[in-house]
Amino acid sequence: MPYLIQLKDKPDSFDLRMKVRAEHLAYLDAHKAKLLAAGALIDDDGSGGFGGAIIYDSDDRSEAESFIHNDPFHKAGLFSEVVLTRWRKAFFDGKNLVG
Numbered sequence: 001m002p003y004l005i006q007l008k009d010k011p012d013s014f015d016l017r018m019k020v021r022a023e024h025l026a027y028l029d030a031h032k033a034k035l036l037a038a039g040a041l042i043d044d045d046g047s048g049g050f051g052g053a054i055i056y057d058s059d060d061r062s063e064a065e066s067f068i069h070n071d072p073f074h075k076a077g078l079f080s081e082v083v084l085t086r087w088r089k090a091f092f093d094g095k096n097l098v099g
Contacts, residue, residue, distance in 0.1 A: 001086050002036055003064040005054040007073075008081040016078055017049050023072040031067065034058060036092075051079075055087060 009017060028038055036055040042048050052073075056064045064084055068074055074082070090098045 001059060001088060002055050002057045003061065004085045004087040005052075005056055005064065005068050006081075006083040006085070007041075007052040007054070007068075007079050009050050009078055010080040013078055014049065016076060017073070020072050020076045020078065027070075027072050034067070 028035060034057050036057050038054040039052060040049040041051040041053065043050075054068070056067055058064050058067075061084065068082060068084070073079065090096075
């Protein structure tokens with residue numbers, strides 16, 4: 001069962017986010033086989049970036065924790081909050097998995 005990883009940036013950290021973004025994206029690309037979804041949290045007008053959400057496909061919490069702790073954003077100290085929660089697929093990829 002995958003993990004939802006919810007991430008919140010520290011205040012006034014947009015410049016740090018932009019500085020490390022390319023390295024972060026390369027890290028995600030290197031782990032794309034385990035990513036069901038990943039993306040930044042942005043403002044309604046499409047600007048900014050103040051956190052993120054990742055759905056990481058693993059049954060092992062320590063693997064999910066290791067994944068996020070090795071993310072360049074985490075290593076750079078971008079996040080004020082990191083929350084890992086088990087996530088049950090009910091509807092996924094246009095399919096009803098529970099009914």
